[in-house]
Amino acid sequence: MTDRERRPDAAPVGGCGRPDLALWLPDWDSLDAASQRELTQHAASCPQCGPKWRLVQRTDAFLQSGLGLSATASPVALCPTPEELYDLGRGPGARRLSELERVGLRAHVAACAECAALVETLSARPPSPLLWSNADLLRSASERARRWRIWVPLAAAAALLAVFLWGGGEQPSRARDIGAERIRFPSAPLVRGDAGGALWHPRGRLLAGPRGLFSRLEFELAPRERAQRYRAELERHDGAVFSKGEPILAIEGDVAHLHAVDADALELAPGHYTWEGWAEVDGLHTPLGRRDFEVVRDDELIAELARRDAAPEPARSESILHLLHGAGFESDARAFARTLPPSPERDAYLARRPVR
Amino acid sequence: MFAARALELVAQLSRELLPGAAALALVAACGPHAIAAPQSTGAESASESVDDLRAFGEALVAWRSGAGAAPGALSELAERLCERWQRCDAPDVARFYLALTPEALRAGWRAELELRALREAVHDASVVGVRGAAWVEKADALRAELEALAEREQAQPDFTPAAGARSLLALLEAQALETLPENDADEARWTRAIEHARSALALFARAGQRTPQLEPLWALARLELARGRREVAREHFAECERLARSLGRDEYREHALHGFAALARLEGDVLAQEAALLELASFRSPAQSWPMARDWGARLLGDDYADEATEFLERYAPPQNSHAVDREEWDLLIGSARLRSGDSAGAREHFERVAASAGGELALLALASLALHERREFEALDLLDAPERLASFSPLGRARAQSLLGEAFARTGELERARANLEAACAAAAAWERERGEPFELQTPLSRATASVVGERLGLHTIALLAEVLARQGAGLEAVRLCEQWQSRALRAGAELSPAALREWAAAFELGLVTWVVGADFSFVAHLAPDGSVSHARVSHGRRSLDDAVRRLRELATAPDSAPSSGAATRWTAQARAFLDEIIPAPVAEALARLARTGGDAPRLLLSLHGPLEAAPVEALPWEQVCGARELALVTAIGLPAGGLGVRPSAQALEHWNLLGGPLDAAGREALPGAREELAAALALRPGSQLVLGAAFDRAALLTALASDSPLHLATHLGLESHAEPERSAGPASAAASAGFSVSGDASVSLDEVANARPRLPLAVLSACWSGGGTFVDAEGLLGMARAFVGGGARNVVVTLWPVDDAAAAEFGAAFHRALRQQGETPSAARACATARAHLRELGFERAGWAAFRLVGRD
Known part of the structure; x- marks a missing residue:
């Protein structure tokens, strides 16, 4: 694995003579002494890495002083853990919070500017010990408050560092500056396993407005080895658990991503639909499964989307994406993401598969 | 309609009765050339190899026929084949013929031409469709000529024509013996036929000829299959496949x-059959192979895709000049598909064509099925209700006829006669199972243990019919016993379930036991109360309808419901109630409500879920609306396992756990942060437990825990992994994927390894992705981790119905242990599970979080 693969979130390395070393700047405290020496030597002569290295040193010093804080005196003792704040921010790999946890955390964040800032800026889950002994685990509950006190300043520093390394420390506002590749994409809950089946999209809810579907109707299936053709058959039904559908559409193609040729003419009225997928594998017609979706007319949401559409990029794209995703229109969010310029983040989002 | 299911079975019957339909047509085309060109070409190199092989073949014919060829040229071509194309049998072939004297060569060539003429005669007879007495007479004459040729030439220097004659004799005998009624062939005939094949193999081997060995190998496999020696047949088919692959034939x-597919079909192994067909399709299109098109069409029909089956069969109909039997098979199959689609007029056209051409039991069964479909029960009875007629049927045909008769009598109200016929059909299925000759135990590899003779050859429709007849006759307990006895048979290793054992199961749960049998067109549900009384009802939905409803319900259950505007919660409430009302009809619901009124706090109900219902999210259904019990504790059974109910373990036996999980990924990172929290919480409640976490959670640790007597809590990923390529002798690779628990070191412990470990644990919590899932096999259920644990001897297993959020799993684990500790001296895992689900719900987890957890076992 290359360094870039290990640290895709690390600082950009343009103009630096040793990008392999620059990648490890954010991980300064995890480097061995020899690597730290090498990085120090490089930073002394590199105009790109020098300022960042100095920030790292300042952060390190801050952390050392922070660890000495008195447990009882610290006002952050009541703050949530950085892990919890990260989960609230729903970054990549975030834990799914229960409604109670979410409500409690939101209440705290609303009143605590530091934590609010952390929610916005934590770009990765804080590191956690990987190997625990029984004794460690038994102690963990009693030590939790202490860990909070240690981690919050650590996270604050890490966040400061992340902002600097990410944005170059030159822009007053990330929102005004970032390009399309900096759009934050909705995160996926951490789920134990993957059983999303072969029918990927559409699923859940599809948004419709006064002028019909918000997104073009597209059928995405899991590609099947040696398949020459794919087919999607669509039925409309009343939504009852035992209802039988009435066929309204069948489309075929030689790739696992199908859409009607005359998609603009296709009108799906609000209501319930089931689609069935087929692949022709070596000439054998193979069923891929069935899946429901619902077309929902939501004029308010359409209006809000129109309002956000007027915002400057990339805020426009990011807000539209999150609005669709958050409102449960995941297939529409996905269709919208497909219109965005390619970037590793976008591609990772589009490569994400339903898990159930 | 019931009849449609029967017709599917008729179509299946046609395949089983006529396994060698196209066999004879092939004979002339596959003459025993000493060495033959591969048929799979395409690449330039393949074309060159064909040219070289052809040149060698022409030189060989020229040499043998005396038409003149230089011995040196023949040797040179043979060496070239060996060097360039690794066909090093060619020099052996050349050496054999080059060593013969001119006289021996001439004599051998004359015999070869004689053999070729006999092959053409066989071929012509098969294409024309000579059958019945005419074919018997013709075949006898051909056999006599072949035997004479073989006897005469076997001692000659060129004995290869004798080998060819014996090979063709074996093939003719295989075709004859396959179609003979049961037990009509004497042992001497089998022995002689097999001896022909073995002799041909030995002679060709002596002459250094590999390609001609394919025919006797294939004949040998067919003979063993027809004789019922399936493992021997499997080995010969495997040898034939290996040799054909190496020779490019x-x-x-x-x-x-096709041999593997036939074996799988006889054993009810749907996945193995599919794997064989998929492998076949990798080099043959259905347009080139009617047997493949036929089998795949039947597969689609068996899975209830009637429209798709019709379209597929129309597309790949055998050509008009094909063998008569192929066209009859097509008529039967597409007629069945049309009938299933509701097109009885179209079906009639096909069935009547078969009746007019072939007649026999297939036509009678098809027409009787059609009559039942059209509600003409007396016509069906006229066709089949004649003992002397049934006596001439094959065993499978007779069983199908008895099932149809049972259905007709049930509809006309003659319950005793219906029962007698349906019981006779079941008895035939029991006999087929015994014929399989395999122990009824959880087989390994479990993921290929998909055999279900009941599901694939008898059909659950027959079981549902008989259960309903029994219940209507007042034999309710016998109806319940029938439902359980004929499903999930592997869990009991085929052992009988006694009425007393059933009563014991029901009496152990405050609300008793509910069981279902899901047939093709309708289902039957019965409730056995703790006092032994039975209530029952028909469910108007068959397998396809219930399967789709369960899928829809699962999608609703796992849909995000946090946004009030989505309406998901409201829709769930309505649809969950509608589903429950269908699967628990009024008579059963009333019985449950009566019991719930006196069942105390958190009464327990045992649901023996079968068919599509095993995947239904029953834990999320509004049971309180049906039976009034607010805190119902459900225990789910996937059939009643061997060993009976047993004794619930004490609190002390559940004190010391093996807590395993939190695997590290390939990069050494923690894959599931929630797993650590979950196990930490369990450890805090069970301080004497053994914790294995992170890097220490490896294969050895998990396998050790599976072999212990301590309860197990496992928090990890359950992923899908492809099967390793099995030994060729086991047949083609299964298309099935096998589940495996992720452990550290980028490794896993597979489903088969868990099954092999036979985990006899008092309780296991499988806090992983969809640990209650698996590959569905009709009449057996979902073959997955839950079955591996329960079948292996585990008393109770907590599984998940779908991939669960890491956070929900962590919260559930802690809540479950807390609840279990509060249960007293003999804790109920079912009640603890229900309490933990309720806890998650109170915490605000969505339905996808709390409803995922299920207790499977005995409580």
Whole structure:
């Protein structure tokens, strides 16, 4: 694995003579002494890495002083853990919070500017010990408050560092500056396993407005080895658990991503639909499964989307994406993401598969 | 309609009765050339190899026929084949013929021409469709000539024509013996036929000829299959497939794969059959191979895709000049598909064509099925209700006829006669199972243990019919016993379930036991109360309808419901109630409500879920609306396992756990942060437990825990992994994927390894992705981790119905242990599970979080 693969979130390395070393700047405290020496030597002569290295040193010093804080005196003792704040921010790999946890955390964040800032800026889950002994685990509950006190300043520093390394420390506002590749994409809950089946999209809810579907109707299936053709058959039904559908559409193609040729003419009225997928594998017609979706007319949401559409990029794209995703229109969010310029983040989002 | 299911079975019957339909047509085309060109070509190199082989073949014929060829040229071509194309049998072939005297060569060539003429005669007879007495007479004459040729030439220097004659004799005998009624062939005939094949193999081997060995190998496999020696047949088919592959002879690869498919079909192994067909399709299109098109069409029909089956069969209909039997098979199959689609007029056209051409039991069964479909029960009875007629049927045909008769009598109200016929059909299925000759135990590899003779050859429709007849006659307990006895049979290793054992199961749960049998067109549900009384009802939905409803319900259950505007919660409430009302009809619901009124706090109900219902999210259904019990504790059974109910373990036996999980990924990172929290919480509640976490959670640790007597809590990923390529002798690779628990070091412990470990644990919590899932096999259920644990001897297993959020799993684990500790001296895992689900719900987890957890076992 290359360094870039290990640290895709690390600082950009343009103009630096040793990008392999620059990648490890954010991980300064995890480097061995020899690597730290090498990085120090490089930073002394590199105009790109020098300022960042100095920030790292300042952060390190801050952390050392922070660890000495008195447990009882610290006002952050009541703050949530950085892990919890990260989960609230729903970054990549975030834990799914229960409604109670979410409500409690939101209440705290609303009143605590530091934590609010952390929610916005934590770009990765804080590191956690990987190997625990029984004794460690038994102690963990009693030590939790202490860990909070240690981690919050650590996270604050890490966040400061992340902002600097990410944005170059030159822009007053990330929102005004970032390009399309900096759009934050909705995160996926951490789920134990993957059983999303072969029918990927559409699923859940599809948004419709006064002028019909918000997104073009597209059928995405899991590609099947040696398949020459794919087919999607669509039925409309009343939504009852035992209802039988009435066929309204069948489309075929030689790739696992199908859409009607005359998609603009296709009108799906609000209501319930089931689609069935087929692949022709070596000439054998193979069923891929069935899946429901619902077309929902939501004029308010359409209006809000129109309002956000007027915002400057990339805020426009990011807000539209999150609005669709958050409102449960995941297939529409996905269709919208497909219109965005390619970037590793976008591609990772589009490569994400339903898990159930 | 019931009849449609029967017709599917008729179509299946046609395949089983006529396994060698196209066999004879092939004979002339596959003459025993000493060495033959591969048929699979395409690449330039393949074309060159064909040219070299052809040149060698022409030189060999010229040499043998005395038409003149330089011995040196023949040797040179043979060496070239060996060097360039690794066909090092060619020099052996050349050496054999080059060593013969001119006289021996001439004599051998004359015999070869004689053999060729006999092959053409066989071929012509098969294409024309000579059958019945005319074919018997013709075949006898051909056999006599072949035997004479073989006897005469076997001692000659060129004995290869004798080998060819014996090979063709074996094939003719295989075709004859396959179609003979049961037990009509004497042992001497089997022995002689097999001896022909073995002799041909030995003679060809002596002459250094590999390609001609394909035919006797194939004949040998068919003979063993027809004789019922399936493992021996499997080995011969495998040998034939290996040799054909190495020689590039696709037509024999095709035969061997059809052999595997036939074996799988006889054993009810749907996945193995599919795997064989998929492998076949990798080099043959359905347009080139009617047997493949036929089997795949039947597969689609068996899975209730009637429209798709019709379209597929129309597309790949055998050509008009094909063998008569192929066209009859097509008529039967497409007629069945049309009938299933509701097109009885179209079906009639096909069935009547078969009746007019072939007649026999297939036509009678098809027409009787059609009559039942059209509600003409007396016509069906006229066709089949004649003992002397049934006596001439094959065993399978007789069983199908008895099932149809049972259905007709049930509809006309003659319950005693219906019962007698349906019981006779079940008895035939029991006999087929015994014929399989395999122990009824959880087989390994479990993921290929998909055999279900009941599901694939008898059909649950017959079981549902008989259960309903029994219940209507007042034999309710016998109806319940029938439902359980004929489903999930592997869990009991085929052992009988006694009425007393059933009563014991029901009496152990405050609300008793509910069981279902899901047939093709309708289902039957029965409730056995703790006092032994039975209530029952018909469910108007068959397998396809219930399967789709369960899928829809699962999608609703796992849909995000946090946004009030989505309406998901409201829709769930309505649809969950509608589903429950269908699967628990009024008579059963009333019985449950009566019991719930006196069942105390958190009464327990045992649901023996079968068919599509095993995947239904029953834990999330509004049971309180049906039976009034607010805190119902459900125990789910996937059939009643061997060993009976047993004794619930004490609190002390559940004190010391093996807590395993939190695997590290390939990069050494923690894959599931919630797993650590979950196990930490469990450890805090069970301080004497053994914790294995992170890097220490490896294969050895998990396998050790599976072999212990301590309860197990496992928090990890359950992923899908592809099967390793099995030994060729086991047949083609299964298309099935096998589940495996992720452990550290980028490794896993597979489903088969868990099954092999036979985990006899008092309780296991499988806090992983969809640990209650698996590959569905009719009449057996979902073959997955839950079955591996329960079948292996585990008393109770907590599984998940779908991939669960890491956070929900962590919270559930802690809540479950807390609840279990509060249960007293003999804790109920079912009640603890229900309490933990309720806790998650109170915490605000969505339905996808709390409803995922299920207790499977005995409580």
